[in-house]
Amino acid sequence: MIPSIAPTATPRKTALAKFSGHRLLTSPGGLAGAVWLAALVVASLTAPLWLPYKTEDQDFTAVLSGPSAAHWLGADELGRDLLSRIFASAAGTLGTSLITVIVGVALGTILAMTAAGAGDRAEGIISRVTEIMMSLPGTVIILAVIGAVGTNIPLIMAILGVLISAGIYRVMLGQAKSLQSQLYVDAAKVDGVGPLGISLRHVLPGLTNTVVVQSALIFAVGMLIQAGLAFIGFGPPIPQPSWGGMIQGASQHVYDAPWLMVPTGAVLALTVLSANAIGNALGKSPNATASHLPSAAIRRKRTADAAAAVAAAPAVENLPAAGQLSVRGLSVGVDGGTPLVTDVTFDVAPGTVLGLVGESGCGKTMTALSLLGLLPSGVSVADGQILWNGRNLASATEKDLEGIRGRDVALISQEPMRALDPMFTVGYQLTAAIRRLGKAGKAEARAEALSLLEKVGIVDARRILKSYPHQISGGMAQRVAIALALSGKPRLLVADEPTTALDVTVQAEILSLLRSLVKDTGMSVVMVTHDLGVVADICDNVAVMYAGQVVESGRTASILDNPRHPYTLALLAADPHANTAHDMPDRLATIKGQVPQPKDWPAGCRFAARCQFAGSACTTPVPLLPSGSEDGEVRCVKADELAVEGLAWLATEIPTHRVLEIVEKDMA
Amino acid sequence: MSIDTVEREDAEAVLPAPAMLEVKDLVVRYGRGRKAASVPAAVDGVSFTIRPGETVGLVGESGSGKSTIGKAILGLQKVSGGSISFQGSDITHAGSSQRQELGGELRAVFQDPNSSLNPRKTIGVSLAEPLRVRGIPAAEARTRAGDMLERVGLPREAVDRYPSQFSGGQRQRISVARALICEPKLVVCDEAVSALDLSTQAQVLNLLADLRDERGLSYLFIAHDISVVQFLAQRVVVLYRGQVMETGPAAAVTENPKHPFTQALVAASPVPRPAEQAERRRLRESLGVRTAAAVAASAGGCPFSQRCPLATDLCTTERPALRTVGQSDVACHYA
């Protein structure tokens, strides 16, 4: 996640502009299709201006002839020019297909929105009805209609639309339901917005994309069915030209003049293909894959670039001991642009846990991901060293990193479900990982998976192995994710907010589990968290990060009990867990403003704009200096002063006169 | 299910000042027909009252039915049994028109700052929606939206921006603004600060506290974090599997929990003081509460019996009723 905190200018776009534009233009098929359809419509509407013949002009010398100079595409059984007839009638044919689209898509969408909004019972009824509609023999119904009212093409196409709407309903229903379950829909309901308002204002806009895609596809279906009907003799009445009529005419001469079918058929086929191509182009969502992680190819290229940059740095002296992680002067930045993390230095000794704390947007996750070479695309290590087991991971190639990732260094993330593929059972994924990393046989891997699950405290491991991710709870999923991370027997575990999404009761169990794993296996952990309670519970050392820098680091006990940096003071004062019910203040301390965006970092102390103690000395860059308490370090010019005077971060008040003004204005 | 609500309403009319909100024997089942009967009720006989100006905290683990209770109160979830009355009038099965009348007085702030605002609408449009529903002209609604944004500490100009242009904390303040824009009496806050960073969480908590003091609001404050609840709430209701385990003054419940589940919950909430946290951890481990594995509640017994270190045969056969222990009401045979 690239920190994005303050409002940024995003160009405004209407829902319509969002999907059509680039997706259509970037797909060659879709673009060609759109060009063909547009040309066809324009050519057809302007036909009287440029066509060589009128549609009913008869040239008896050319009856049933093939292409010739006079008739480029030949002429039909009455000697009428095919080219002229095809183009003149294009608009009409497309128009009648459009009837199917409009009726089918509109009805299907309305049904889906109604079913999604009106509750289970209505959904049940509508679904039953559409199932019946789908099971009706469409052809028979259409033929019956033709028998009753003749070949009234618009009516037939409309009825076809009704029949097709059932299928569209099915496609739309899931999406409409998921839009209905958004919290903003709940919020609107609480406002008293009626079901119709909800559907129109909050659900329909979200369906636009699907509506457009379905329209393109149904359009093609409509044309095909129209042609099919014509082929079996139920085309439109003869005099007015239409593609259906021409196909009908040609079908009577399949044996004596087979050419007659070719031009109309080809144009029809092209048009159907175009509509399908447009549908496919619009339907492809460009960012459907996980966009937060770069593709291996991009990473490979990037690490090569970064390796070149970092190789210029001074050679590594005094390589740390095995199992020791030493991060030295690490800087991470957008390629060729803003730094996101600057000059981060910390050490993690084997068998210890380091906490990286701070608010979101302070660079914790970027720092953690850089340890695994998993920075998002467009972001890379700009400077510094990540020393692990005698090598500098900052300049390692992607291939080297692939060998380390998952084996020596493993990751668990905040969303355990994200580590698990919903399509496969827990057992399958776990054994696959074990086999990939350890080259074990199938049975061996299975036994290993079972023992891993037991190791992470899962009681009924056998049942869990057979379960799919959605069948297990969040706490269970995090245990499985930890088991997955442990499958490579890592010596360093990078845990990015591993318990944030869990209940406190489950969090406590997971933390106990991690603690015992550290004790038993001697692995070390880098734990990213925003929860100071979690830090107090499990971390031996802590580095407090603010705006891409470490502002204070040292032993957990000395930092939390005796913070030296104003930001740490402030975080503790803002934490309701730091107080019991009796000493709970009326207001918690806050930090005014918010974490600045990387491009807005000042040259001096980055916390200055929010700091209660800021003064003129704070406008020059502040180095990280020993804090005097154990081996701690702090980045604040007033650290000593604050320590001596024992200053506390105060809860700031909102000026109430402002509040009253606004309330009065409201009442007026 | 509403046959006896009429009587109950009559009985309530005798009471001097009606409660802001009264929830009685609330039962909510998900699903319909046979399916509903086969799964345990998501909310199973929950009762509590919120007095004017009071904040009641609802805590419990994930899936304990907290949100479901909030949704039932807001009319977003059908109620299977029991009653809910707001300012003395029964809203258990209120239709959307009755809801619309009180929509201004009963409002909500939801958890996820990412999905509680429609990403396709500007902040101004989202904020104005509740006012526009009540027929307030667009220009006035826009002005009030700007005022309200300033009140929650954001610039007026934010009305023309989209939710994606704000941070999580800012979005949550916008959600608070949206809830408070039509002068509500009761606000249901479902995990309103859970997704926020410490300093932003503190800002929103302070904001909620300030607005309560200014406007005499009542809150139903739903959260899984008992320390957060304890900051805002005067009274706390502890839920487990859709049932109330313990309820009482916030200080009593959090500092002197009587129910084994509440004890486990409080002990599991970590404090940022290493020595004290180590102590709590030892306490938690000594409680011997079994892990939250997916075990089915024994029908009829105490819902916590599968995990409770004190459970006896009595606990697995007889559901304990709430009874007063000290300052709290506790549903445990041995509290």
Ligand SMILES: Nc1ncnc2c1ncn2[C@@H]1O[C@H](COP(=O)(O)OP(=O)(O)OP(=O)(O)O)[C@@H](O)[C@H]1O
């Ligand atoms: N729409 C639904 N359909 C079926 N079951 C549901 C639905 N929503 C919730 N449930 C179930 O009802 C129970 C109570 O859920 P609820 O969302 O009220 O819990 P919660 O206490 O708010 O949990 P959390 O802390 O995770 O938000 C759970 O067992 C849940 O799985």
Ligand code: SF4
């Ligand atoms: S250097 Fe100055 S502004 Fe920065 S934290 Fe210290 S006192 Fe505050």
Ligand code: SF4
């Ligand atoms: S009733 Fe029994 S099982 Fe339930 S909480 Fe009390 S002691 Fe535990």
Ligand SMILES: [Mg+2]
């Ligand atoms: Mg919930």
